[in-house]
Amino acid sequence: MKIEWIEDFLALIDAGTFSQAAELRHVTQPAFSRRIRQLEEWLGVELIDRHSSRLTLTAHANAYEGAMRDWLAHLYAMRSRIRADALHGPRAILTTQHTLMVSYLPRLLRYFRQNAPDTRLQVRSSDRSECICNFQRGEADLLLCSELEGVPLSFDDEEIERIHLGTEQLIPVCASNRFGKPLFNIENQSHLPLIGYSADSFMGSTLASPYLLNLQRRYDTELVCETSFTIGMRELTLAGLGVSWLPSGLIEDDLISGKLISLIDLLGGPRLVVACYRRTGEDTLPVDTLWNLMHQSPPVV
Incomplete structure (x- = not known):
């Protein structure tokens, strides 16, 4: 299977006709049609209802169009991350809840930038419960979250460190x-x-x-x-x-x-309480750098 086949199929949906899609993809219409056929053969299902006079997707195509778009977007995002890591070195990934994204995180990021301008960091914002799940799954290096005073997060994994940033x-x-x-x-x-x-x-x-x-x-x-x-x-x-x-x-x-x-x-x-967590034993230089900065003099919550 070739990635271009998925791109062709999505271009066909967006264009509405084989001729316009072929033009968008800079290939002849017969070549474009062959690539759609090749995708169908690889999947083992028909994506286009060829008995209709207009472009009509089959039920399978309608059901999985969104998933195909998501898959393609994730694939290109991963390629961008791999290229960026190769060019600029590793980075830390911090996940935080939406509220802190607006209130405390901007001050923390300015502090990072002032004291470690070359340290690469990506921020991912979500609901608090989803942030915790992302951290537990290893999809983020740092977890910045709010807690009820006196009730810190509890993890089964003992190799978790915590910094109390403020209240x-x-x-x-x-x-x-x-x-x-x-x-x-x-x-x-x-x-x-x-x-x-x-x-x-x-x-x-x-x-x-x-x-x-x-x-x-x-x-x-x-x-x-x-x-x-x-x-x-x-x-x-x-x-x-x-x-x-x-x-x-x-x-x-x-x-x-x-x-x-x-x-x-x-x-x-x-x-x-605003606290930050990290998993020990899986550190990279960016994570170590940011963690050490949070131990020094982070901005007041």
């Missing part, structure tokens, strides 16, 4: 009104709109007890939005949709400007 507060906030006061008078009103985390998310389980439990005992709460997307929650809170608990590192500027009002004295909130 931040999970703060209940709401938007301000035109007088710079909380949009919701939570001291006097009984009804309270809530922008909440999904119950099965890290933040959701962190807040479940006692914070949300106390809130539901005290107020008639209305869950106006439930999500695990912390950055989206910030935008909805700024828009005045309700009250939410957000990491202090994410909303520092909003609190200073007065766009968001802290309700921490009334509703409370847990403290979170």
